Amino acid sequence: MNPRHRQPLAAGFLAAVLLAGVAACRTVGPDPVAPDLDAGPPFEAPAPPAVGAAPAGTDWWRQFDDPAVAGLIDRGLAANLDLQAAESRILEADALRRRARSDRLPTLDAEAGAGISYTRRLDGTGPGADPEGAVSAGGVFEWTADLFGGRERAEQGAAADLLREAWLSQAVALDVAGEVAATYTGLRALERRLALGRESLALQRRTLEIVRGRVEAGLAPDLDLARARAAVADLEAGLAPIRADIALAEDLLAVLLAEPPAGFAVPEGAGIPALTAGPPLGLPADLLRRRPDLQAAEYAVVAALAEIGVAEAALYPDLRLPGRLTLSADGLGTGSVVETVLAALTATLDIPLFDAGGRQAEVDAAEERARRALLNYRAVLLTALREVEAAMIDHAAARERLAALDRAVAANRQAVEQAQALYGGGLVGFIEVLDAQRALTVALQQRAAAQADLTLALIALYRAAGFAPCPPAGGPAAALLDACAAVAPVG
DSSP states (O other): OOHHHHHHHHHHHHHHHHHHHHHHOOOOSOOOOOOOOOOOSOOSSOOOTTSEEOOTTOOGGGGBSOHHHHHHHHHHHHHOHHHHHHHHHHHHHHHHHHHHHHTTSOEEEEEEEEEEEOOOOTTOOSOOOOOEEEEEEEEEEEEEEOTTSHHHHHHHHHHHHHHHHHHHHHHHHHHHHHHHHHHHHHHHHHHHHHHHHHHHHHHHHHHHHHHHHHHHTTSSOHHHHHHHHHHHHHHHHHHHHHHHHHHHHHHHHHHHTTOOSTTOOOOOOOSSOOBOEEOOOOOHHHHHHHOHHHHHHHHHHHHHHHHHHHHHHTTSOEEEEEEEEEEEEEEETTTOOEEEEEEEEOOEEEOOOOOTTHHHHHHHHHHHHHHHHHHHHHHHHHHHHHHHHHHHHHHHHHHHHHHHHHHHHHHHHHHHHHHHHHHHTTSSOHHHHHHHHHHHHHHHHHHHHHHHHHHHHHHHHHHHTTOOOOOOTTSTTTTTTTTTTTTSOOO
16 A cells, blocks of 8 residues: 555544544433423403403503503613613623534634744854744634534523523513503502592581581581591691602602603603403413513523533543644745644543542532422412412402492492581581591592502503513514514414
8 A cells, every 4th residue: 555545544544433433422411392381271260351352462551541651661661771681681691602502613713923033152152143033824723522412402501591581581571561550550540549639628628618607607516617627637638648659659650761750750641541452361371472481481491401411411521623734934034944834633532530420410410400490480380370360350359349439439429418418407417527528538549549459450460461562673582582473462
């Protein structure tokens, strides 16, 4: 055989052996797949019958009878700082995914160097040598074969982490929409309470004038006048805390919209907002497709399973293929230039022998993290189901309470009118008038609270059911979550 062919044939044989070894290897660790858990039977609590069906894909907060709600939520989704931080975490996770992908590919770096040397004897005898220059340039190649799929598992885990962050971003967006809607509803309820308090105060002041006239005419005792003045003072004292709560609610809205509280102006509203329509809730299984925190918990399980494979791959041999190609020229300036070419390719097989159980401990730890991720997923699912049921129950209770309070307000209005008429005729004492007015005031305040509770229960219901806003077209979550298809309401 020609000796010139021996080296290529040996290299080819080595490559064939390595390729055969790679082909015989397998990807270790469990397949990173989503958990398969039963969401349970249909909801037991009654669905809200008072809400009409909105077209599929319609954001639930656009179904309020007050357009200011949608405007504020849109501003919040565009400016909220927590949502911007969540979007930044998506971009970070995407960078880590790209880094994990690059670990599976070869690396190629260029290197270059230049130098000059001058030689002279230490005793000073003999002539000094002429300076010599040298230059070199080349490339460094390295590739680590993914024999047992550790790097593949790492890339799968990084991809799952990216999707987890995308869903967590949607969970933040849902929280922003829900908090803005709930805060605005609470603000309008406080304003309604303040207006009712002022109306009751005006009524009580008119009653005070009537009592004062009767006392001056000798038709009523001074005790009635003292009671009327005390009732006016009580109502005046109750207005200050409501005004303070209104200011606090406005400040909270400003922070949700990433605006300073000073100078923040709430748009004009039309009383306590009410939802006129909404998307259908669907079955409990729909939560698995809609609710962002459930989707995030699911991808946390996938990432944790992938990490088991990463840890298990460290138990097996690792094959590295470093290479180098260098072109150099020595003796520049001496008239005797030597040009050389150096090419080298090495195969290094690292075989774990003994580490006192450290690598196996990493596998055990990864398995426990995966188990916790699965338990957390189950806990999030049960919490979601409980929140939907609770919101349905609260909504039904608020509807019943509101209907009863409507009847109570009507009856108390009639009682106040009758008590005032009887008192004017001297048929009843002033204490009966005060009792009737207090009962009306309490009923009006309770009805306002029940109206707000009804709206808040619906907001909680659509938050619990996972009706998150669609990712913005230019946002980092849009492409990851298949635009709006993954988070749109189920029709």
